[in-house]
Amino acid sequence: MNFAPTALTADALPHWDDAGSSRIPFWAYTDPAVYRREIERFFHGNGHWCYVALEAELPKPGDYKLSYVGERQVIVVRDRDQSLHVVENRCAHRGVRFCQKPRGTARSFVCPYHQWTYKLNGDLAGLPFRQGVKKDDGEVQGGMPADFDLKQHGLTKLKVATYNGLVFATFDHDAANFEDYIGPDVMPWVNRIFDGRKLTILGTNRQRIPGNWKLMMENIKDPYHPGLLHTWFVTFGLWRADQQSRMVMDEHGRHAVMISQRNAGGEAKAVTEGVTSFKKDMALNDTRLLDVVPEYWWKGPTVTMITLFPSVIIQQQVNSLSTRHIVPSGPDSFDFIWTHFGFEEDDEEMTRRRLRQANLFGPAGFVSADDGEVIEFSQDGFRQKGADGATICELGGKDIAPTNHMVTETLIRGMYGYWRKVMEL
Secondary structure (H helix, E strand, O other): OOOOOOOOOOOOOOOOOOOOOEEEEOOOOOOOOHHHHHHHHHOOOOOOEEEEEEEEOOOOOEEEEEEOOEEEEEEEEEEOOOOOOEEEEEOOOOOOOOOOOOOOOOOEEEOOOEEEEEEEEOEEEEEEOOEEEEOOOOEEEOOOOOOOOOOOOOOOOOOEEOOOEEEEOOOOOOOOOOOHHOOOOHHHHHHHHOOOOOEEEEEEEEEEEEEOOHHHHHHHHHOOOOHHHHHHHHOOOOOOOOOOOOEEEOOOOOOEEEEEEOOOOOOOOOHOOOOOOOOOOOOOOOOHHOOOOOOOOOOOOOEEEEOOOOOOEEEEEEOOOEEEEEOOOOOOOEEEEEEEEEEEEEEEEEEHHHHHHHHHHHOOOOOOOHHHHHHHHHHHHHHHHHHEEEEEOOOOOOOOOOOOOHHHHHHEEHHHHHHHHOOOO
């Protein structure tokens, strides 16, 4: 098999073996030219909606936060009429990244370099010396040309979709509506969490992971590893191969949901024998950490891990809820931004429970720290072996289809089937 990368042309990727989407060549994670094409096709255009915020982060007019669509930094802001805008954080004059505070409240945005001023919706409101400077003798010096039109020099505006508290944006103003983008198979699972109830923000974490951004999407589409890598999951029954589970994907294979129902945990020959991460005698000093209380909206499953390609993971792991925003930063690095949330209807006890269980997740989470580390190990392996190799994603076969069990890598195959289709256009 020849996996050697070549210079990327406008209409060709490096050679991909004929094994379909079950063997992923290492260059897909390391080649800078491949990465550039990914950014343009999945994040900066081509009809893909990207997560940027939760509405609850912007409760009042003028509230804003910095976010990202791919590598491009954007401002998510609530206008005076309560509408939400997403504009690029780049001055139309000289390209300055003018907004520096990660969040705040503003009446307008002013670039510090030449003080071009923008309305909250991104329109250019005014600029110094537009009419020039009038001298004492009446002579006017400088100024913008007579045909300079404020309307033609606003910030880059993105198309915005708000959905039951979620905020997505795209640079492609011809993109299909958000619900069609997610599709009828995955949308019910989004609705299960985001059903119109008002959200409350509990906190955020941010980390930089030294690996390719797709590896995190893979990780959350991968039911194979949780009961093997994560001591917490296998020992305490949070996610194991012997649980009732389902794997759901949209018709394109890009979005997916891993669904499972917690069991008692403990020793079970089929899934713990020979598994080094299983710790039979492991116990909690503070049992409140797993003080799980079923909620009426669960309707059975205790875990749903939703991957909305290409930019976000929506986690419900027992009472812990969060969005996980993927921000690519080169072929071998990405930022991972966690926003933990609850509902306004939660009482104080439930809020504390959600916060305690959030200790399982985030950069130093008892579970999630494992994922960040193993993604780094994967990237190191791709570079070490060079381009002559490929990952194997053949657990459960080579086909791409939903399943009613978790002993499969079908969701990963689905994602790379879609990835190839878009990248090879």
